[in-house]
Amino acid sequence: MEPTPPQTSLQGVFDLFESRGHLVDPGDGVCQLEHALQSAALAREECCPDALLAASLLHDVGHMLEGIGGERHEAVGAAWLSRCFPEEVTEPIRLHTDAKRYLLTKAPAYADALGEASVESLKFQGGLMTAEELERFEQSPHHEAAIRLRKIDDRAKDPAAGPPRIESWRMLLARLASA
Numbered sequence: 001m002e003p004t005p006p007q008t009s010l011q012g013v014f015d016l017f018e019s020r021g022h023l024v025d026p027g028d029g030v031c032q033l034e035h036a037l038q039s040a041a042l043a044r045e046e047c048c049p050d051a052l053l054a055a056s057l058l059h060d061v062g063h064m065l066e067g068i069g070g071e072r073h074e075a076v077g078a079a080w081l082s083r084c085f086p087e088e089v090t091e092p093i094r095l096h097t098d099a100k101r102y103l104l105t106k107a108p109a110y111a112d113a114l115g116e117a118s119v120e121s122l123k124f125q126g127g128l129m130t131a132e133e134l135e136r137f138e139q140s141p142h143h144e145a146a147i148r149l150r151k152i153d154d155r156a157k158d159p160a161a162g163p164p165r166i167e168s169w170r171m172l173l174a175r176l177a178s179a
């Protein structure tokens, strides 16, 4: 049986990376911890605000909570984090799969920036967006942050990146966390 996920708290986030950060999504080719740290490092290079730095680091916690291959990792992760982090962190995370659907609908050439697995997973993520879905997505005050996060996510899969150090992000997360 899978062990119970840690409680939502700042320490719970670190415990989750400690216990499940080694999990590898075959489509990404890097482990969850490496993917998270590469995402956060790219967001820092782009001078993203603190909430988006945290969102970049934490955007795939759902994969560690429900297991690789789960089909609702963005919702699972955002719901778990929302007990501890503000919506400026959790909403871009909740929307980052929809951001892929949005980009593919608006600009099909975006598929060139995606890995094969990411295009493949679109099938169970709802496919291209309808006009109504596009409008609803654009109405979210967090949709631009979600698009930015999505593009960072797509690039954070470098197997040759440097050694991961999650502790360096503790102070930033502590400033944003309420538990």
Ligand SMILES: [Fe+2]
Residues within 6 Å of the ligand: 035, 059, 060, 153
């Ligand atoms: Fe990701």
